[in-house]
Amino acid sequence: MSTLAIDKAGPRRKLGSMSRDRTWALRWSYFFLVLFAIFSLIPPIYMLITSLKGSAEISAATNPWWVFHPTLSNYAELLTSSQFLRFFWNSAIVSIVVVTITMLISIPAAFALARMKFWGSTTLATGVFLTYLIPDSLLFIPLFKMLAVIQDFTGIPLLNRWYVLLLIYPTLTVPFCTWIMIGYFASIPKELDEAAIIDGASWLQTLTRIFIPVALPGLIAATIFAFTVSWAQFLYPLVLTTSVDQFVLPVGITSTLIKGDVFNWGQIMTGALLGAAPPLIIYAFLMDYYIAGLTAGATKG
Numbered sequence: 001m002s003t004l005a006i007d008k009a010g011p012r013r014k015l016g017s018m019s020r021d022r023t024w025a026l027r028w029s030y031f032f033l034v035l036f037a038i039f040s041l042i043p044p045i046y047m048l049i050t051s052l053k054g055s056a057e058i059s060a061a062t063n064p065w066w067v068f069h070p071t072l073s074n075y076a077e078l079l080t081s082s083q084f085l086r087f088f089w090n091s092a093i094v095s096i097v098v099v100t101i102t103m104l105i106s107i108p109a110a111f112a113l114a115r116m117k118f119w120g121s122t123t124l125a126t127g128v129f130l131t132y133l134i135p136d137s138l139l140f141i142p143l144f145k146m147l148a149v150i151q152d153f154t155g156i157p158l159l160n161r162w163y164v165l166l167l168i169y170p171t172l173t174v175p176f177c178t179w180i181m182i183g184y185f186a187s188i189p190k191e192l193d194e195a196a197i198i199d200g201a202s203w204l205q206t207l208t209r210i211f212i213p214v215a216l217p218g219l220i221a222a223t224i225f226a227f228t229v230s231w232a233q234f235l236y237p238l239v240l241t242t243s244v245d246q247f248v249l250p251v252g253i254t255s256t257l258i259k260g261d262v263f264n265w266g267q268i269m270t271g272a273l274l275g276a277a278p279p280l281i282i283y284a285f286l287m288d289y290y291i292a293g294l295t296a297g298a299t300k301g
Contacts, residue, residue, distance in 0.1 A: 044273070051075070051270040058265050074270040084271065086245060087252030090162045091231055091275075094248060097166050098230040099223055102173040106222060109174075110181030111207050115193055125182055132175035136235045143168060144239060162246045165237060169230045177222035184218030185211060220286055228279050249275045 050058065052070045062068070078084045112118075113125045144159075147167075151158045158164045188211060196206040212219065234250045241247055247255060253271040257264045 044276075047269040047273055050265055051273055053266055055264070055266060074266040075274075078267055078270055078274065083244065083256060084252070087247050087249045088274075090247065090252075091249040092278075094162060094165050094169070095227050095230040098169040098173060099226045101166065101170050102177050102226040103219070103223065105170065105174050106177040106181055107212070107219070108207065110178045110185055111203075111211060113178070114182045114185035115190075115211075116203065125179070128175050129179040132172070132179070136172070139171075140235055140239050143171075143236075147240070159240060160242050160246055162237075162241060162248060164240050165230075165233075165248070168236050168240070169233065172233070173226040173229050177226055180222045180225070181215070181218055184215045184221075188214055224282055224286060227282065231275075231279055 046064070049065060049067055051074050052067045052072070054069060054071050054073060057067075057069055109128070113128075147158045147164060150156070158167075192210050192214070193206050196210055201209070232250060233248075237248045237251045241251065244252070244256065249271075253268060253275065257268045257271065
């Protein structure tokens with residue numbers, strides 16, 4: 001009887017210990033998640049508070065974390081400024097066109113590398129991704145020289161034109177988006193394209209009618225990435241554009257709202273918040289698709 005009681009009590013003690021361990025692990029997880037959330041939210045909260053202050057209150061620096069006299073004058077001035085709206089329009093056009101170009105190149109390239117196996121496809125896929133790892137600070141000088149040579153040779157104005165970014169940004173977005181799509185296409189069962197080919201479908205029909213609908217989360221993830229890069233890029237437009245009417249939003253905010261040693265902090269913070277709004281809205285509605293696309297293929301057996 002005593003042995004039976006011990007045998008019965010043993011599993012209960014183990015289960016109780018496991019339950020306590022899981023409870024503490026969950027508590028620590030929530031603790032670090034809350035800590036990370038607070039740390040991540042401090043900068044945008046500070047930006048929002050500063051954007052609601054007037055210049056006099058910002059200069060007084062009485063309490064940086066409180067608004068004594070809230071005002072929307074910073075938002076009104078920027079949203080009614082033709083210059084700021086021009087920056088916003090330039091960024092919108094560049095981002096939309098770059099996303100379109102990126103998808104038109106990345107989708108067929110990823111499909112070919114993932115499903116149409118040929119000699120050197122794996123090496124080529126790795127090389128495509130490695131090009132993304134080269135930092136912008138090493139590329140902007142040779143790219144600038146190349147554009148200058150092309151401009152002199154063809155007579156087409158490229159430097160100090162916002163549309164030159166349509167040629168530069170895909171060098172950043174296409175490699176990584178192609179890599180994302182390769183992982184997603186590779187995770188799709190091979191029976192789908194084999195069945196399509198047996199039924200007489202071409203590779204193009206297989207891609208457009210089968211793989212693109214199935215790989216929609218991966219497409220959305222690649223689209224979000226391409227849009228974020230082209231919307232928030234700072235170095236290339238800073239180097240390649242010098243006229244105010246050619247600026248995109250990140251460069252326009254820093255170039256026009258900072259004059260010498262005078263920083264218009266209220267409008268700078270307001271412009272940064274307004275500039276961050278489109279990517280934030282996109283991530284808020286499509287975050288699940290973005291995570292699914294980035295993690296595709298991670299559990300492929």
